[in-house]
Amino acid sequence: MHIEHLLTFVTLGPAAGALILAFIPGRLEKVQRWAALLISLAEFALSCLLWANFNPDIAGFQLQTAKVPWIPQLGISYHLGIDGISLLLVMLTTLLMPVVIIASWRSISEHVKAFHISLLMLTTAMLGAFVSLDVFLFYVFWELMLIPMYFIIGVWGGPRRIYAAVKFFIYTMVGSVLMLVGILYLAYSNHLQTHVWSFAYSDLLKAGRQLQMGHSFFTSPQMLVFAAFALAFAIKVPMFPFHTWLPDAHTEAPTGGSIILAGVLLKLGTYGFLRYNRPMFPDAWHAFVPLILVLAVIGILYGAWVALVQPDMKKLVAYSSVSHLGFVMLGLAAGTIASTEGAVLQMVNHGLSTGALFLLVGVIYERRHTRMIADYGGIARVVPVYTGLFLLVTLSSIGLPGLNGFVGEFLILAGTWRRYPVAVIFAALGLIFGAIYMLWMVQRVFWNPFTHEENKSLKDINLREVLAVAPLVIFIVWIGVHPTTFLSPMEAAVRSLLMH
Amino acid sequence: MLGSLWIIPLLPLIGFGLNLFLGWRKARKSLVTIAGVGSVGLATIAAYWAIIGYLEQPARVIVERYFTWISAGKITVDAAFQIDPLTVVMMAFVTFVGFLIHVYSIGYMHGESDTAYARFFAYMNLFMFSMLVLVLGSSLPLMFVGWEGVGLCSYLLIGFYFEDTYCAMSGKKAFIANRIGDVGFVLGIFATFAVFGSADFTRFLPIAAAHPQQYAGWATAIGLLLFVGATGKSAQIPLYVWLPDAMAGPTPVSALIHAATMVTAGVYMVVRCNVIYRIGPAALLVVAIVGGLTAIYAASIAVAQNDIKKVLAYSTISQLGYMFLGAGVGAFAAAIFHVVTHAFFKALLFLGAGSVIHACSGNQDMRTMGGLRKVMPTTYWTFLAATLAISGIFPFAGFFSKDEILGRTFAAGASNLHGFGWLYYILWFLGITAAFITAFYMFRLVYMTFHGEFRGTEEEKHHLHESPWTMTLPLQVLGVLSIIGGFIGIPKLMTGHASWNLIEHFLDPVVIPLGTGHAAEIAAGVSEHSAGAGIEWLLLLVSLSIAVAGILVARSFYAGEHAFEKPARFVERYPLLYKLILNKYYIDEVYDKVVIQPLYRFARFCWKAIDTIIIDGVIVNGTAFMTELTGDILRFLQTGNVRNYALSVAMGVLLLIVILW
Numbered sequence A: 001m002h003i004e005h006l007l008t009f010v011t012l013g014p015a016a017g018a019l020i021l022a023f024i025p026g027r028l029e030k031v032q033r034w035a036a037l038l039i040s041l042a043e044f045a046l047s048c049l050l051w052a053n054f055n056p057d058i059a060g061f062q063l064q065t066a067k068v069p070w071i072p073q074l075g076i077s078y079h080l081g082i083d084g085i086s087l088l089l090v091m092l093t094t095l096l097m098p099v100v101i102i103a104s105w106r107s108i109s110e111h112v113k114a115f116h117i118s119l120l121m122l123t124t125a126m127l128g129a130f131v132s133l134d135v136f137l138f139y140v141f142w143e144l145m146l147i148p149m150y151f152i153i154g155v156w157g158g159p160r161r162i163y164a165a166v167k168f169f170i171y172t173m174v175g176s177v178l179m180l181v182g183i184l185y186l187a188y189s190n191h192l193q194t195h196v197w198s199f200a201y202s203d204l205l206k207a208g209r210q211l212q213m214g215h216s217f218f219t220s221p222q223m224l225v226f227a228a229f230a231l232a233f234a235i236k237v238p239m240f241p242f243h244t245w246l247p248d249a250h251t252e253a254p255t256g257g258s259i260i261l262a263g264v265l266l267k268l269g270t271y272g273f274l275r276y277n278r279p280m281f282p283d284a285w286h287a288f289v290p291l292i293l294v295l296a297v298i299g300i301l302y303g304a305w306v307a308l309v310q311p312d313m314k315k316l317v318a319y320s321s322v323s324h325l326g327f328v329m330l331g332l333a334a335g336t337i338a339s340t341e342g343a344v345l346q347m348v349n350h351g352l353s354t355g356a357l358f359l360l361v362g363v364i365y366e367r368r369h370t371r372m373i374a375d376y377g378g379i380a381r382v383v384p385v386y387t388g389l390f391l392l393v394t395l396s397s398i399g400l401p402g403l404n405g406f407v408g409e410f411l412i413l414a415g416t417w418r419r420y421p422v423a424v425i426f427a428a429l430g431l432i433f434g435a436i437y438m439l440w441m442v443q444r445v446f447w448n449p450f451t452h453e454e455n456k457s458l459k460d461i462n463l464r465e466v467l468a469v470a471p472l473v474i475f476i477v478w479i480g481v482h483p484t485t486f487l488s489p490m491e492a493a494v495r496s497l498l499m500h
Numbered sequence B: 001m002l003g004s005l006w007i008i009p010l011l012p013l014i015g016f017g018l019n020l021f022l023g024w025r026k027a028r029k030s031l032v033t034i035a036g037v038g039s040v041g042l043a044t045i046a047a048y049w050a051i052i053g054y055l056e057q058p059a060r061v062i063v064e065r066y067f068t069w070i071s072a073g074k075i076t077v078d079a080a081f082q083i084d085p086l087t088v089v090m091m092a093f094v095t096f097v098g099f100l101i102h103v104y105s106i107g108y109m110h111g112e113s114d115t116a117y118a119r120f121f122a123y124m125n126l127f128m129f130s131m132l133v134l135v136l137g138s139s140l141p142l143m144f145v146g147w148e149g150v151g152l153c154s155y156l157l158i159g160f161y162f163e164d165t166y167c168a169m170s171g172k173k174a175f176i177a178n179r180i181g182d183v184g185f186v187l188g189i190f191a192t193f194a195v196f197g198s199a200d201f202t203r204f205l206p207i208a209a210a211h212p213q214q215y216a217g218w219a220t221a222i223g224l225l226l227f228v229g230a231t232g233k234s235a236q237i238p239l240y241v242w243l244p245d246a247m248a249g250p251t252p253v254s255a256l257i258h259a260a261t262m263v264t265a266g267v268y269m270v271v272r273c274n275v276i277y278r279i280g281p282a283a284l285l286v287v288a289i290v291g292g293l294t295a296i297y298a299a300s301i302a303v304a305q306n307d308i309k310k311v312l313a314y315s316t317i318s319q320l321g322y323m324f325l326g327a328g329v330g331a332f333a334a335a336i337f338h339v340v341t342h343a344f345f346k347a348l349l350f351l352g353a354g355s356v357i358h359a360c361s362g363n364q365d366m367r368t369m370g371g372l373r374k375v376m377p378t379t380y381w382t383f384l385a386a387t388l389a390i391s392g393i394f395p396f397a398g399f400f401s402k403d404e405i406l407g408r409t410f411a412a413g414a415s416n417l418h419g420f421g422w423l424y425y426i427l428w429f430l431g432i433t434a435a436f437i438t439a440f441y442m443f444r445l446v447y448m449t450f451h452g453e454f455r456g457t458e459e460e461k462h463h464l465h466e467s468p469w470t471m472t473l474p475l476q477v478l479g480v481l482s483i484i485g486g487f488i489g490i491p492k493l494m495t496g497h498a499s500w501n502l503i504e505h506f507l508d509p510v511v512i513p514l515g516t517g518h519a520a521e522i523a524a525g526v527s528e529h530s531a532g533a534g535i536e537w538l539l540l541l542v543s544l545s546i547a548v549a550g551i552l553v554a555r556s557f558y559a560g561e562h563a564f565e566k567p568a569r570f571v572e573r574y575p576l577l578y579k580l581i582l583n584k585y586y587i588d589e590v591y592d593k594v595v596i597q598p599l600y601r602f603a604r605f606c607w608k609a610i611d612t613i614i615i616d617g618v619i620v621n622g623t624a625f626m627t628e629l630t631g632d633i634l635r636f637l638q639t640g641n642v643r644n645y646a647l648s649v650a651m652g653v654l655l656l657i658v659i660l661w
Helices: A003-022 A029-053 A084-103 A112-131 A135-156 A161-194 A201-209 A221-236 A245-252 A255-280 A282-308 A313-334 A337-368 A384-397 A404-417 A421-445 A453-457 A463-481 A484-499 B007-024 B029-055 B085-108 B114-136 B140-158 B165-196 B201-210 B216-233 B242-248 B251-260 B262-272 B274-279 B281-302 B308-328 B332-359 B377-391 B397-414 B421-450 B458-463 B469-489 B502-510 B519-528 B533-558 B565-573 B575-582 B584-637 B642-660
Strands: A068-071 A076-078 B062-072 B075-083
Touching: A003 A029, A003 A084, A003 A112, A029 A084, A029 A112, A076 A135, A084 A112, A084 A255, A084 A337, A084 A463, A084 A484, A112 A135, A112 A255, A135 A161, A135 A201, A135 A255, A161 A201, A161 A221, A161 A245, A161 B584, A201 A255, A221 A255, A221 A282, A245 A255, A245 A313, A255 A282, A255 A313, A255 A337, A255 A484, A282 A313, A282 A421, A282 B584, A313 A337, A313 A404, A313 A421, A337 A384, A337 A404, A337 A463, A337 A484, A337 B062, A384 A404, A384 A421, A384 A463, A384 B007, A404 A421, A404 A463, A404 B062, A404 B075, A404 B165, A421 B165, A463 A484, A484 B062, B007 B029, B007 B114, B029 B085, B029 B114, B062 B140, B075 B085, B075 B114, B075 B140, B085 B114, B085 B251, B085 B262, B085 B332, B085 B469, B085 B502, B114 B140, B114 B251, B114 B262, B140 B165, B140 B216, B140 B242, B140 B251, B140 B262, B165 B201, B165 B216, B165 B242, B201 B274, B216 B262, B216 B274, B216 B281, B242 B251, B242 B308, B251 B262, B251 B308, B251 B332, B262 B274, B262 B308, B262 B332, B274 B281, B281 B308, B281 B397, B281 B421, B308 B332, B308 B397, B308 B421, B332 B377, B332 B397, B332 B469, B332 B502, B377 B397, B377 B421, B377 B469, B377 B533, B397 B421, B397 B469, B397 B533, B421 B533, B469 B502, B533 B565, B565 B575, B575 B584
Parallel strands: none
Antiparallel strands: A068 A076, B062 B075
């Protein structure tokens, strides 16, 4: 295999896998599961190869595929490449897929084939969105994500799944349609200047930077196009006040769906800000930084407050995501090297920690079919290993030093402090509320008197579930103890991105 | 061992891992004991080995860098340990006292199930690891790793009996109160990075010391922010509220974490960053004021507590106040000196209390104790030694350290330090009053517990016994230390030689001299001078007589035939005051009403009103509803009936004709 095909293999591999899966007869559910698992493991192996071949000293895109014209009349082509930022997110995605498949081994019992095909298609879409070097291609992958996720929520979800799925779809769609307009406008203005049609990232980057700033928002092309992109990404993140689709989607989605949603899908929003909004529209970015900062800080605090009073574990974790991603946005808005590296690392951290939290909530949900905190209490006695794992992930989520969450938050806040100390002071309050809502949940679920007799027969976490959560735990500790492994590959990319 | 300091904390970390494994496999207690106590024993040996190695070589500060922990942009944190005189002192007592308490726990926890026993030692070992990282860490972020780590272990150990709501709640309360402080701490770290470019002690402290004037403003801010962390960890006003509830944990935990080691981390931090506090004197002043107020405030609460551990808890808060008072008047060595002696006598007091509780079948209420002196002589005599030490009776350990702090506070007043001489006099007065109250409540405790007749049930009386040797041996060792521990800091006044004050002399290099000609340096230098030998002797006598007076009052209140009569009369005469003190000035209730309840109400408002109704209801689903409504209305235009369309066409034509005509 030639090295320039590697990214193609990684990106389209899952889709090819989905195609293979389609030919496995519907009755052979076990075969389908194993096939999907093997494909996802192969994917992870391939992305490790990506890691191995990655040169951390190069700032720009590397391991690029050949540029293959797709719609040559409009200058649209198939072109992939990665830098240190997308590398980490690709790794996160491929790491989470086997986790999701193992976690869904028992909980998904209907339409098994369709579920795994959806998962694999979703993987391709997410990976494609991370590594596309053609903006149109990016958009295609971006929209492609919606369809499998829509099915995952709508078919395998909870009682209100249809509402949640439609809400998720339409809400996200509203944002992305405007982004499409923005992309077309960029390509058009590029054509006006160069007389060549192109959707290449590098060309549109130039086009975006040359957009006029104008005097007010509505007369400023750069601000308008910025806003078109920003809205799409802000909904995806989700930033306050665009977040209300998230709790519904999370609570209704099956465990696997929640893991991907929190683990990867939301990251596409923050990634979009970093990859598109910031470098393409530097002046507009500059003008919008105060707003982003304010919304980020509100998100941090507001998400934490709302999480505090949730009676449903999954909803609590969902709102905690709003809070955590507020930190990521804060780091991106501050735009120092430390805060940006912290933000990218925190994207990964959030994927690991929140993914693990959803997974573990799913473990107990499968046994008791309730996610209500009030239905538990004192279960540490019956499920000690589960309790230990849950506690570890909780501590990672509330940023205990030595685990991953701390490093990300530390870099974000320390980096932001140089420019916006007041924002940091408010954001840091989120660290307190984060501890409160997580530990209060832990107290009511695991500690306290053992009140519900039906929990007596609760089985501790089994080997399959431990295997599902183990990779996440390993990286939670690894990033906490030796984050340099993950910070150094992105350093050059972040540095060059911020230079512009 | 010097050269690989990392081995010292690693050993208890291995113990933690082993105990988790043993607990999972439901292994026998003996194996857990070997792993749990053995690892700490080895760590103690390793620590002393390192200390000996350190003392044998000339360098005063050795930094060992292992790898880059975090590095991004201008933020770099190395995983590095440092050993200097301050670390030596801290490490020496942390490992040794920690080891003794581990030994004690063998006996104290033997009644637990095998898994609970393993879990206990796992947490204790993790604590030792974190505490050693805290002490050895060579930068603020690394100190913070240990800082939050000990907080985690505190959380886990307070909530050790997690099926009890109160225990679980208390653990969480401790974590959150500490978190509030920790936010201040991390903000201080961020500011340090921004101002000095590094948070390594060997980098930013010398920079600050070299340019005291330039950094005075920022040093004040950083000092105050870091001190917010200290008020959490070291239970000072206003964040002290978690420590009394922390007594819900097993007693060895109270001894190790909530008396001897963890809670002194804040003092350690202030002394470690003394340069910052010296060049930002406002911060130092705040430290002194908070310390002084806490000392007397907590002591006053201890007077009315009936739970033996609660008395000791408030006593700990009060003694920590003394330490901050010492640090706050620039007597950094004296503060650390008190940390060390306090570790001896307060650990002993807690372990003694544990021994008592053990004998009284878990009862902690002193009103139903009494007369235990006869049944448990070892516990009694060692407890008495510690009580004399904390009361400040010559020549017990607490006398020297407490007197040093009070003397230096008075000297600060006499030399009009920072122009706030009167304030230091007030603080001295608070300190000396607190000393009186300390002697009183401690002897109240002793009389109520060990003297008189046993006031519990017959069944309990039958059960009374002296504790096993694993518990009494640590008591005896700590008893000896409580008696002679003070001799490491004999004041110059008594011997005429400054070098006899071993600990102060040893800690000298920790206090880096400031750049020349700085006003604060001169001011700080002033407090080094004594207030004159005559006055010093006088002060010494005052503190001694105050302590004796406290003991005598306690005796007249709680000992002899008329015991408990005077206190009863006092309560009758001042019922409101008594109620106020008994209920700890209702601070918990105030916090609940003013902070916690409003927070939850506000959170519920955010959820129900803002999120559910406004954002999701009105805006999101409102938009969807409007879309649907528009569609419903517009539907009537597209009925599919040709007649309707024909009518529209006809109307349109008509309209056009009218307009054009």
